[in-house]
Amino acid sequence: MSIPYPLSTNPTCGDPDYSLHCDAGSQKLYFNALNGSSYLVIRIIASSQQMVVQPSPWIGNSCVTRDALVSEGLWLNQTPPFNLTSSNTIFFFNCSPRLLVSPLNCTSSSLCHRYLDSSGHIDKARAAQCAGNLEPCCAFVAGGIASAYKIRLHSLGCRAFRSILHLDPLKPSQLDCSPNSKCSGVAPDGPLRCLCNKGYVRDRTLATCLRTKKHTYSTLSIKISTGVVCFLCLTTVAATITLRKSCRLSNRAKLAKARDDMLKSSNLGKSARVFSLKELKKATSNFSRERLLGSGGFGEAYRGELPDGTLVAIKSAKVGNIMSTQQVLNEVGILSQVNHKNLVKLLGCCMEADVPLMVNEYIANGTLHDHVHGKRSTFLDWMTRLKIALQTAEALAYLHSAANTPIYHTDVKSTNILLDNDFNVKVADFGLSRFVQPGISHVSTCAQGTFGYLDPEYYRNQQLTDKSDVYSFGVVLLDLLTSQKAVDYTRDEDDVNLAIFVSQRAKNGDLKGVVDRKLLVTEPSTDILNSVKLFAELAFACVRDRKQDRPSMKDVVNELQCIFQHCKSQSLPLVASNVSMPA
Numbered sequence: 196m197s198i199p200y201p202l203s204t205n206p207t208c209g210d211p212d213y214s215l216h217c218d219a220g221s222q223k224l225y226f227n228a229l230n231g232s233s234y235l236v237i238r239i240i241a242s243s244q245q246m247v248v249q250p251s252p253w254i255g256n257s258c259v260t261r262d263a264l265v266s267e268g269l270w271l272n273q274t275p276p277f278n279l280t281s282s283n284t285i286f287f288f289n290c291s292p293r294l295l296v297s298p299l300n301c302t303s304s305s306l307c308h309r310y311l312d313s314s315g316h317i318d319k320a321r322a323a324q325c326a327g328n329l330e331p332c333c334a335f336v337a338g339g340i341a342s343a344y345k346i347r348l349h350s351l352g353c354r355a356f357r358s359i360l361h362l363d364p365l366k367p368s369q370l371d372c373s374p375n376s377k378c379s380g381v382a383p384d385g386p387l388r389c390l391c392n393k394g395y396v397r398d399r400t401l402a403t404c405l406r407t408k409k410h411t412y413s414t415l416s417i418k419i420s421t422g423v424v425c426f427l428c429l430t431t432v433a434a435t436i437t438l439r440k441s442c443r444l445s446n447r448a449k450l451a452k453a454r455d456d457m458l459k460s461s462n463l464g465k466s467a468r469v470f471s472l473k474e475l476k477k478a479t480s481n482f483s484r485e486r487l488l489g490s491g492g493f494g495e496a497y498r499g500e501l502p503d504g505t506l507v508a509i510k511s512a513k514v515g516n517i518m519s520t521q522q523v524l525n526e527v528g529i530l531s532q533v534n535h536k537n538l539v540k541l542l543g544c545c546m547e548a549d550v551p552l553m554v555n556e557y558i559a560n561g562t563l564h565d566h567v568h569g570k571r572s573t574f575l576d577w578m579t580r581l582k583i584a585l586q587t588a589e590a591l592a593y594l595h596s597a598a599n600t601p602i603y604h605t606d607v608k609s610t611n612i613l614l615d616n617d618f619n620v621k622v623a624d625f626g627l628s629r630f631v632q633p634g635i636s637h638v639s640t641c642a643q644g645t646f647g648y649l650d651p652e653y654y655r656n657q658q659l660t661d662k663s664d665v666y667s668f669g670v671v672l673l674d675l676l677t678s679q680k681a682v683d684y685t686r687d688e689d690d691v692n693l694a695i696f697v698s699q700r701a702k703n704g705d706l707k708g709v710v711d712r713k714l715l716v717t718e719p720s721t722d723i724l725n726s727v728k729l730f731a732e733l734a735f736a737c738v739r740d741r742k743q744d745r746p747s748m749k750d751v752v753n754e755l756q757c758i759f760q761h762c763k764s765q766s767l768p769l770v771a772s773n774v775s776m777p778a
């Protein structure tokens with residue numbers, strides 16, 4: 196087997212993050228993934244830049260694979276050039292019951308089950324073993340997975356996986372067909388296909404059915420915007436490559452100019468400006484670790500101080516990570532178009548460095564997550580929680596319906612809700628946000644967001660709508676109501692997901708049992724309990740399964756205003772009482 200660069204079996208050659216080794220005994224080639232698991236390389240297809248590896252062997256007589264114990268699945272380094280491509284179809288096995296309510300499709304009619312029944316890829320005895328463990332026990336994810344860099348196995352999740360390239364279902368069922376299409380045969384005895392309904396036509400790029408006449412313009416505009424985005428990405432990549440090849444300083448200037456042009460075309464807000472790298476280095480004491488506010492998979496945020504004393508938060512992409520660079524540029528593009536008191540303000544950006552830097556106003560009081568989950572150990576009284584909920588809802592309603600072009604945030608969660616010293620909300624982190632054309636369903640190749648907050652319907656259908664933000668916001672409301680985390684593996688197995696956990700308790704008539712106990716400590720007040728109950732009902736409405744059944748963000752704002760005003764007019768005490776919930 197020939198091994199093309201940047202792969203190599205030689206430790207001093209090739210990309211060290213994707214090393215291969217030859218096993219002298221078996222004379223076979225292995226790929227070393229993170230955390231100690233190795234996978235047999237089946238083939239390397241240089242022309243399509245693909246490497247196909249064999250999933251980990253099964254352990255003894257069980258439906259568990261070896262890598263579940265060694266590395267908790269297949270983990271890749273989050274840097275280019277590799278990821279788990281969308282042409283992968285991943286089959287999960289032996290999943291805990293809590294996953295049956297997760298976005299994974301575990302129904303007995305899913306392709307996964309049919310594959311298991313008929314496939315020669317998995318031996319029959321093993322298939323029966325996996326299928327027998329739990330009904331249903333496997334899941335199927337097509338078109339990429341939530342995280343492009345790992346297939347995670349976990350004792351509370353799934354304990355084995357198999358993966359194949361491109362599963363093309365010959366016999367789909369209605370479940371496999373996208374909206375506006377029907378599962379039927381082209382000829383009477385011919386194979387079944389997903390055929391678009393009358394008035395719709397298949398869009399190969401988006402893999403869905405789009406309306407023929409009315410939406411021609413919309414389809415065109417999607418294509419144009421996709422083209423523009425691709426063009427921007429390509430320009431950035433090309434600029435980066437050029438930058439590396441020739442003299443560093445002069446090319447830095449060239450790149451800065453290219454990015455400046457991009458920013459000019461995206462109309463950097465009036466109050467925002469372009470900062471020099473020198474200024475930002477000075478503001479952050481050369482990006483010192485003490486000034487680090489947070490770091491995630493996609494970059495880092497630093498606290499800085501400008502010469503006039505203005506405090507700023509500077510967010511940088513990860514060096515060499517194209518996706519992270521795109522996210523920061525995307526965030527700059529979006530923040531430069533919005534203006535709302537409850538959205539974090541863009542002060543400017545710097546495009547001279549190897550990676551783009553974004554400069555925002557500094558919000559001093561941490562995130563909602565810090566307060567509710569203990570890092571700052573503040574007790575938030577009921578009125579403050581109501582205020583935070585209302586202001587967050589106002590910011591999202593503005594993005595959905597008042598901004599020039601509607602914007603979906605797509606990563607609403609408590610760590611992205613910043614608070615100032617008066618507990619006013621500033622919604623932040625627009626790395627995954629999207630400008631949208633109203634009335635068009637936006638199809639993603641891969642639903643991104645945060646587990647626990649991510650709308651299951653978006654994950655299943657890959658169709659982004661405003662209601663996905665409504666779902667995530669509903670989880671934030673439950674966060675505020677219960678002071679519990681959206682996903683918490685220390686809770687019982689079936690209660691890991693907060694939305695499911697609280698809805699189940701409320702169904703069983705025990706809402707009071709899950710409301711933050713500290714809220715229920717002083718004088719009894721029926722008014723505040725009513726308010727808590729209305730708040731909970733609103734949260735449940737937001738996390739309803741079907742997006743059509745969820746309220747819009749505008750409705751949510753109206754309802755919260757009502758609850759808030761009512762509480763205010765009653766001059767309610769700051770904490771709720773210790774009586775049982777009204778029925």
Ligand SMILES: Nc1ncnc2c1ncn2[C@@H]1O[C@H](COP(=O)(O)OP(=O)(O)O)[C@@H](O)[C@H]1O
Nearest residue numbers: 488489490491496508555556557558610624626
């Ligand atoms: N403007 C800001 N003011 C204060 N802290 C901030 C600001 N922006 C971000 N942070 C901190 O940095 C963390 C990461 O920033 P964020 O924008 O959410 O990026 P990401 O989650 O994509 O890494 C936040 O959770 C918050 O703690």
Ligand SMILES: [Mg+2]
Nearest residue numbers: 491610611624
């Ligand atoms: Mg964030």
